Amino acid sequence: MNALIIEAGQYTPKVVLKPDEQIFCFFGNSFPVNPTDFYQPILDWFSEFFKSIDLTDELIVNFDFDYINTSSSKQIAYLLMFFESLTAKDKILINWYYDPNENDMLETGEKYLGYANLRFKFTDKKNETPIQIALNLI
Amino acid sequence: MTSETITQEKTDKGAGATFRIFKLLSTENLNYIYRGNFTKNFTKNIIALADNSFKDEMAPSDLKRKVYHVMVEGVQNISRHQAKPSQMEDVVFAFFTIKHETGKYFLTTGNLVENSQIDNLTSRINQVNNLTKEQLKDYHKEVLRSARISQQGGAGLGLIDIARRSGDKLNFQFNPVSDSLSYFYLQTEISSEQSNPENQFNSNNNSLLNIINLHPLLNEENISIIFCNSFYQEHLLDMLSFLENQMADSNKLKRQIFNIMIEMFQNIIKHAFNIDGSTSEEKQGIFYISEIENKICLTSGNYVEAKQVSNIIKLINNINNLDKVELDNFYKRQLFDTNQTNNNSAGLGLIDLKIKSGNPLIYNFHEINYQYTFFTLKVQILNQE
Numbered sequence: 197m198n199a200l201i202i203e204a205g206q207y208t209p210k211v212v213l214k215p216d217e218q219i220f221c222f223f224g225n226s227f228p229v230n231p232t233d234f235y236q237p238i239l240d241w242f243s244e245f246f247k248s249i250d251l252t253d254e255l256i257v258n259f260d261f262d263y264i265n266t267s268s269s270k271q272i273a274y275l276l277m278f279f280e281s282l283t284a285k286d287k288i289l290i291n292w293y294y295d296p297n298e299n300d301m302l303e304t305g306e307k308y309l310g311y312a313n314l315r316f317k318f319t320d321k322k323n324e325t326p327i328q329i330a331l332n333l334i
Numbered sequence: 335m336t337s338e339t340i341t342q343e344k345t346d347k348g349a350g351a352t353f354r355i356f357k358l359l360s361t362e363n364l365n366y367i368y369r370g371n372f373t374k375n376f377t378k379n380i381i382a383l384a385d386n387s388f389k390d391e392m393a394p395s396d397l398k399r400k401v402y403h404v405m406v407e408g409v410q411n412i413s414r415h416q417a418k419p420s421q422m423e424d425v426v427f428a429f430f431t432i433k434h435e436t437g438k439y440f441l442t443t444g445n446l447v448e449n450s451q452i453d454n455l456t457s458r459i460n461q462v463n464n465l466t467k468e469q470l471k472d473y474h475k476e477v478l479r480s481a482r483i484s485q486q487g488g489a490g491l492g493l494i495d496i497a498r499r500s501g502d503k504l505n506f507q508f509n510p511v512s513d514s515l516s517y518f519y520l521q522t523e524i525s526s527e528q529s530n531p532e533n534q535f536n537s538n539n540n541s542l543l544n545i546i547n548l549h550p551l552l553n554e555e556n557i558s559i560i561f562c563n564s565f566y567q568e569h570l571l572d573m574l575s576f577l578e579n580q581m582a583d584s585n586k587l588k589r590q591i592f593n594i595m596i597e598m599f600q601n602i603i604k605h606a607f608n609i610d611g612s613t614s615e616e617k618q619g620i621f622y623i624s625e626i627e628n629k630i631c632l633t634s635g636n637y638v639e640a641k642q643v644s645n646i647i648k649l650i651n652n653i654n655n656l657d658k659v660e661l662d663n664f665y666k667r668q669l670f671d672t673n674q675t676n677n678n679s680a681g682l683g684l685i686d687l688k689i690k691s692g693n694p695l696i697y698n699f700h701e702i703n704y705q706y707t708f709f710t711l712k713v714q715i716l717n718q719e
Contacts, residue, residue: 227596266686
């Protein structure tokens with residue numbers, strides 16, 4: 197399965213999906229007017245990816261957003277619902293980053309936690325090495 | 335106007351004003367107005383914003399350069415010369431607006447001056463207006479040479495410079511505010527063609543009068559910035575970077591304002607109708623920020639289809655009646671509702687506005703015709719600082 201790397205746009209997040217290195221990350225802002233155009237190919241990619249593997253180890257999907265608009269949050273909900281539909285869903289861990297000084301992303305993450313039947317980890321950005329550095333993505 | 339306004343229970347007097355402001359700005363083809371204190375920092379910002387607003391225009395670069403210079407000069411004139419009455423906080427604000435027509439720009443500024451300056455300013459502008467292009471050039475040199483720079487930094491030169499670059503007569507008016515102060519309105523027309531000053535005189539007087547009529551509305555509503563028509567994702571970024579530099583508020587409040595603003599701006603981009611029948615991607619509508627007592631208000635206005643009105647009212651009333659927990663649950667249900675298409679996400683946006691602002695949504699519908707209605711939405715944020 198080929199990696200999918202999308203550089204950050206003016207309204208769209210950077211996306212790094214590298215199965216060989218076990219890296220699955222979203223970071224930045226997401227407020228395109230038509231988020232479906234942006235997220236559908238990502239959903240398609242995950243769909244192909246999970247068909248191609250038999251998940252035995254834990255797979256961490258990192259979400260490190262600064263801001264997402266409501267229509268993007270809907271697309272992310274669809275992505276989480278897709279993860280939820282997988283038989284190996286318990287192997288998936290959603291690692292949700294938040295800035296403790298700004299409640300928005302924590303609240304958004306908690307909304308997902310309350311509805312999606314997936315494992316969540318909330319990571320305080322302040323106490324962690326920034327994800328881009330930790331994963332050597334810069 | 336009142337007879338055709340459907341006033342819902344959750345309205346305020348400002349809601350009707352939104353449509354009036356929208357109409358005036360649309361008639362005058364004004365894309366934005368800034369009203370506030372003209373500081374040095376502001377000058378830099380307003381120029382960056384205006385720069386962005388015409389970077390995608392097909393205007394010739396010499397025209398853009400002229401507009402740019404007149405803008406810098408005009409805005410700096412205000413920051414240097416505006417009267418600063420200590421006892422009259424509510425009238426201290428100056429404003430700036432730019433109007434664009436094919437091949438032409440109109441820059442209008444309004445600021446307070448002391449009444450004692452009126453005669454001097456009037457005679458200087460008249461003097462400049464009575465000179466031909468060549469005479470103006472010579473006069474410019476002469477003033478430069480004599481270096482009679484006034485204490486505040488040289489308004490004489492500023493006016494001459496504006497007149498030279500404009501190539502047109504300067505339009506101006508004074509409106510008394512008090513025994514000691516007046517508003518000084520100055521409008522400059524800049525066009526790409528070499529114009530003939532003789533037949534241009536007062537050609538845009540109506541435009542200036544319309545803008546002057548707008549001023550009391552801006553004061554009444556205490557509006558700091560208006561963005562009108564051409565709603566487009568690119569322009570959202572311009573506005574955000576302008577506000578980022580301009581707002582003195584804390585990061586937390588700024589962020590709250592930004593998040594709400596993005597939703598409201600994008601609601602217009604996605605859901606507004608252009609009633610002039612244009613299929614342009616740029617949507618008609620208005621967005622502005624105002625401040626009333628301890629509340630910051632974000633207001634959007636745009637046309638919707640008349641048949642949507644009852645559904646919007648039902649939805650907003652429903653949202654307004656929910657407490658925080660119910661609202662969160664409603665939001666989650668909408669978020670994970672797969673029956674909704676993406677185009678249908680306005681509901682989610684409205685819930686989000688109530689959650690993020692923590693205040694009831696205020697709305698107003700102004701019927702236009704059997705097909706369209708003007709929908710005003712006001713979101714209030716408590717400024718606890």
